[in-house]
Amino acid sequence: MSDNKAKDLIEAVKNKGKILEAEMSFFDHIDVLRKHLLRSLLAIVIFTSLAFYYYEFLFNTVIMGPKSPDFWTYRMMCKLAAQYPSLGADFCITEIKGKIINTEMAGQFTLQINSCIMTGIVFGIPYLLFELWLFIKPALHEKERKSARGFVFFASLLFFIGVLFGYFIVCALSINFLTGFSISPMIENTFTIDSYLSSIATLTIGTGIIFELPVVIYILSLFGVMTPKFMRASRRYAVVVILIIAAIVTPTPDIITMMVVAFPLFLLYELSIFISAYIERKKNKELYGTSKAPNN
Template identity: 70%
Template sequence: MSEKSKDLIESIKNKGKSLEAEMSFFEHLDVLRKHLLRTLAVVTLFVILAFYFTDFLWHSIIMAPKSPDFWTYRMMCKLVEMFPSIGQDFCITKIDAKIINTEMAGQFTLQMNSCITAGLILGVPYLLFELWLFIKPALHETERRSASGFVFFASILFFIGILFGYYIICPLSVNFLINFTVDDSIVNTFTISSYLSTVFTLTLGSGIIFQLPVIIYILSKLGIMTPKFMRTNRRYAIVLVLIIAAVITPTADPYTMMIVALPLYLLYELSIIISARIENNRKKNQLAVYKA
């Protein structure tokens, strides 16, 4: 066989491999599209459900942190009764501010945005489930077993973060920002879009921050993060946690900052435990392979 014939056959083989890879890529895109469409359908159902319960969503959830009768404020006052040394300033009994709408279609747009956001939050577990179904075929059997609880734990951490943000971070920040004044002659009057943006940002941001153990788990599995590195840099992590707590709760009250900082620090310690467990399992597997 001539040299040119061999080159022609080799180029045809390479072209066939290229076409096979392209088909595989487009097949993966098609599978991903189906997962996204199912997720969109579920989120749409939650959005419709949120529209049905619009009154409850607005009066009992979104606008609740603005009321002095909110659960968090009542618990803070009970803490002052139990521990008077905290100081009466910790007990919040008055939140005086006017919230207004300045756009013609403002309230309708806010209703749409709030229902969509509620649908997205409620749909997060199903989104994670579809993500797991998409990446599961690419994992080895041992990897599937070790990551089998991914959807459950990620969802639990997300909703714990949402509750922490809603009941702790959000009301403390809202109370401070509403009552803060540079000069007594300036009256605080806020737009409803500004209030809604603050509530959603703090609540969703907290839910995302609580995914730290999941992120550390993935990074540890990839060998990027190690428990030694996290223990060595613990002091810097504490400083970073305190900075985040100070930014999230812009108050001069040290008790408020510590209420926010403590759970964040516990998340960091939990991440160290998770990373250490992964490293120990990796060493055991390597030792077993070496002995075999």
Template identity: 70%
Template structure:
């Protein structure tokens, strides 16, 4: 009995040592992640300071621009009407009547702070992705590192493309629709500046996040959660959802505007299917090579 107790005690000490080693390893990884995030925070802080320096440009030429009738998107829409009269004159937006007010004492100061912080975060996204890549890179195999070597560039490109799509298409169309929408003609639309800023940021950032769909599908396909067969089988549901989103944000009932908004989203979904299919093909090829070498 004494020998068994001694053996149990030794095994308990060994297991305790293994648990302690694993715990230390976890905290070591947590400390490394903290350093990566601190570096990313430092870069974002620099961009926030730059945003404060260019406050006038950010507010007048970026944030407030979509509510002006001479915005690039509205001018291009009018040129499309001139080239294709069958689209309809309602597609050409020549004036936007919007009254935007501030209702809080410190409202404009807070808005300046928030807008500069968000500008710093947006500009710092590529570096944040780079730090995330540096953190997960040591845990990957050599083949996985090579296959994911363009992760930062690809994700940053998609994010920038999504921002441009949201800012130049979704945002102005939605703002024009919401400004002119009335339940009753006796009700005047007067918007607070915080509501306007929230709408612009939500639509623009939301588009940037949506455009990360291929990256998400890539990760899920690597984990075996998502397959091209499943995405192809749900294509009709995805198409309906995309058309619903496009119909909500477009200012008119004509199909041309809705298709302009929906087309890039369709392309994004098809690109995700191709990415998932490519990963599945590589997995099957690797499995075949493994069994042939046995």
């Protein structure tokens, strides 16, 4: 009986050792992740500091750009209106109505801080993705590493393309509409600077995140969650969702503006189907030696 108790005690100690080892391994991973996140935070702080240094250009040229009639988008629209008169005189934007004010004593100070932090986050996202890749990479097999090669580059590229599209197209069209929209001549459009900055940040960064759709589909396809067959079958529903997103992002009454925003999203969805099909063919080739599964 004592021998059995001794064996049970030894087994319990071994199991406890395994549990402690697993817990230590878990906390080791948390510690490694913390270091990656701290380096990412340092990168964001550096970009935020640079934004403080170049704040005059950042605020007057970048942030307040869509409020100026000389903004690049409005100038291009006027050139198009002059070249194609069928677009109508309203297509050329020569005035951005509405007045922007500050209503808080520390409003302009917090504006500077918030806008610099926002800029630091936007430019720090590629490095954040890089650090996350360094954290995930050791847990991947060699084939998975090869499949995910270029993840940081393409994710960052799509994000910045989305940011530029959101800034030059979505922001410009939305601000022009919202600042000029009025339900009564007795109501004057006067906006706080916080509301203006919030709109710029939401539309710009939000569009950048939406443009990450191909990357999300790529990851889901690798895990078998998303398939090209499902995406093709859901295309009609995706079209409705994209039009709803475009209508929300650009609260303008004209269909042309909404389609300008929706068209890149259609392209992104079709690109995502192509990516998912590529992943499926690659998986089938590795499993069955052919690009099609046997049951196909």
